[in-house]
Amino acid sequence: MHLRIETLALNDTITEDRPDLITNESQDQNENTRHILHPTDISIDNIQFPDVTTFSDLISNHKGIDIIQEKSNDLRKIVATNTYRLGELIAFETDPICLIPPLDKLTLLQKGKCCAVCGKSLSSHNISPHFIMTHGLDCSDCEFVWCSKKCKLKNQILHKSLQHGKHKLGNKLQYKKWYEFEKFCHDNDLISAYSVAIIVATILLNCNTDNKNLWKQWESLAAPTVSNKNETWENCYKLFQEVFPHLNQFNNLQSFMSQIGKFNINQRSQQLYFVNSLLNHSCEPNVHFEINDKNECKMFARADISIGDELLITYINPLHNVEIRQKELKQKYGFDCTCRRCKAELQQINQTVKPKIVVKDTHSNDSLNTPPIITEPSQRLSTSTRRKSSMRSKRPDLTELLKNGQEFDLDIPENLGVPDRRRASVRFDGTVSMAVEEE
Known part of the structure; x- marks a missing residue:
């Protein structure tokens, strides 16, 4: 119409x-x-x-x-x-x-x-x-x-x-x-x-x-x-x-x-x-739309679609991690996303158990009678190591996004090896969503 x-x-x-x-x-x-x-x-x-x-x-x-x-x-x-x-x-x-x-x-x-x-x-x-x-x-x-x-x-x-x-x-x-x-x-x-x-x-x-x-x-x-x-x-x-x-x-x-x-x-x-x-949301959408300068809106399939399949778009930036996506959807649209991707990522977070390290004092004379000291691994990590680990945990799985047809551009610097080269960036819908470079 x-x-x-x-x-x-x-x-x-x-x-x-x-x-x-x-x-x-x-x-x-x-x-x-x-x-x-x-x-x-x-x-x-x-x-x-x-x-x-x-x-x-x-x-x-x-x-x-x-x-x-x-x-x-x-x-x-x-x-x-x-x-x-x-x-x-x-x-x-x-x-x-x-x-x-x-x-x-x-x-x-x-x-x-x-x-x-x-x-x-x-x-x-x-x-x-x-x-x-x-x-x-x-x-x-x-x-x-x-x-x-x-x-x-x-x-x-x-x-x-x-x-x-x-x-x-x-x-x-x-x-x-x-x-x-x-x-x-x-x-x-x-x-x-x-x-x-x-x-x-x-x-x-x-x-x-x-x-x-x-x-x-x-x-x-x-x-x-x-x-x-x-x-x-x-x-x-x-x-x-x-x-x-x-x-x-x-x-x-x-x-x-x-x-x-x-x-x-x-x-x-x-x-x-x-x-x-009228389209509902999914963090793994199967359609996307394009609006040109004439205000014409075209909707395309971003995956193979069969008869009876629901057509889904994403309301938010799918490059964000699951916590950010859930928070944004709740605040802006009033619902919790229960798509396959969100369920899988939330389940992975819930199943993650931090291993504990047993430290025994071998210098003490009564070491045989001294109970071992149990510490969290974060207590033994340097600040920089913890920071990098945190950044990796919040970084989206680009392989999964590619497999599901997510749209983003990679801006790769041409002057590799030059000290003042630009940092790599990831862009979604014209907005820089993440700019991270680790050694």
């Missing part, structure tokens, strides 16, 4: 076709419950999975895969209905379910240096101001520009509504408050809150050609229960309420944080993709 935001006349906005996200103007904003919370970080307690029957028709548009849901725990799975060979394309999504402009480039967007949708730098792609003007790719009311007609068609209704108040929603959307909310999200790096607001505005404005499916796909995403919030999120929610003062489904901080968590655990490269968001 490929969704695109297209051009619609503002008078084509049909209230009765809008999903039940929406509004109750008689509800007083002051009735909204404001929680008094401790200034702690966000943590996820558990994940709630919607009933797949409410959106299973959308998955049928993707050939070769299907979705099932376990009755015991509501866990849903994407399974293969075809066989796939290593490297074969499984699914292709041409657009996110709702395109989110890059918040980190907000200043450049406001100055007309980047595309208002995809964030493409105009100077880096040789797009001149003359080209922008002659092709009508600039906004007549501000400095925002678009790199192509396709990007402008996707964004112009949303832009006119949020930036200039050109909409017919009345007080349901307070565009004058949008600038303050947007700036707060930018200054505090709250990409998830900004993204949720963009999705809500898109649904309210009905500026998606398949608006009902947009809401259905958003509702299909797994949603976490968030117990801890902080003052920053409270202030963010207050500003969000000022922009959208009459939303039934955001009538308290808890519901707002649930939507924030929903975006956080499902986003890929700060965008939401329908099929990708």
Whole structure:
């Protein structure tokens, strides 16, 4: 299912076709419950999975895969209905379910240096101001520009509504408050809150050609229960309420944080993709995805896949040891991983028993009557030896990762033997995860 935001006349906005996200103007904003919370970080307690029957028709548009849901725990799975060979394309999504402009480039967007949708730098792609003007790719009311007609068609209704108040929603959307909310999200790096607001505005404005499916796909995403919030999120929610003062489904901080968590655990490269968001985690994934500069998401097999096999991706860096992986999954996604690899590594740790060394004092006259001294081997090791041993124990098994198709790059220095040569490094997904060199 490929969704695109297209051009619609503002008078084509049909209230009765809008999903039940929406509004109750008689509800007083002051009735909204404001929680008094401790200034702690966000943590996820558990994940709630919607009933797949409410959106299973959308998955049928993707050939070769299907979705099932376990009755015991509501866990849903994407399974293969075809066989796939290593490297074969499984699914292709041409657009996110709702395109989110890059918040980190907000200043450049406001100055007309980047595309208002995809964030493409105009100077880096040789797009001149003359080209922008002659092709009508600039906004007549501000400095925002678009790199192509396709990007402008996707964004112009949303832009006119949020930036200039050109909409017919009345007080349901307070565009004058949008600038303050947007700036707060930018200054505090709250990409998830900004993204949720963009999705809500898109649904309210009905500026998606398949608006009902947009809401259905958003509702299909797994949603976490968030117990801890902080003052920053409270202030963010207050500003969000000022922009959208009459939303039934955001009538308290808890519901707002649930939507924030929903975006956080499902986003890929700060965008939401329908099929990708339905995939479960494994530290030994059998599929991987690639997102290009056009925001197209392609999913490939990273191992041979048979009919009925569940399709699994990794949510985290698989080069980390099992303790780090388990901790990150628990904090960010609210579950303990029980994949084959985690079970094997945890079992190996539990079965590791330190040998003890018996030391007998042979210099004492009564050595025959003196009991032997039992010491731990760590007491006899030098500091450097202990450090190297610790580093080796936390180093991932690269042989195992290679066997299971894990992706990482090895940067091997060319000037071997030169004193000032670079250290060897291991990179996963553009991030240096380990840089270790032992003698």
